[in-house]
């Protein structure tokens with residue numbers, strides 16, 4: 495990106511915020527001549543189909559994933575920004591995997607992997623809601639592991 499005034503390419507971002515779901519507004523300043531200007535970047539929503547447990551599919555819905563994570567991380571002091579970043583990396587991983595079908599299970603597994611690193615209480619909450627543990631015993635064992643720490 496070049497400065498509109500002096501055409502140097504040393505531009506700093508001084509502020510950025512989401513204007514709506516589809517664009518980010520950034521205040522920028524040329525480091526050279528101090529000229530300030532604003533740019534808008536469109537966020538490309540990620541589109542793919544998700545196959546559900548019952549075999550039906552639906553378009554991927556980022557807000558659903560965020561909602562699930564928000565519930566699991568409630569009162570754990572995890573910022574919405576962190577959750578957004580977490581979902582960003584999950585989406586990147588889903589895309590990079592390049593599978594022709596993505597299942598709700600794939601997404602759940604990735605969320606769990608990330609939550610486990612981020613916060614173990616959130617991880618357990620999420621995992622229990624999404625019934626990752628096949629048996630009550632498996633769930634109890636996971637809790638026991640946590641309590642030992």
Ligand SMILES: [Zn+2]
Nearest residue numbers: 497500524527
């Ligand atoms: Zn400039």
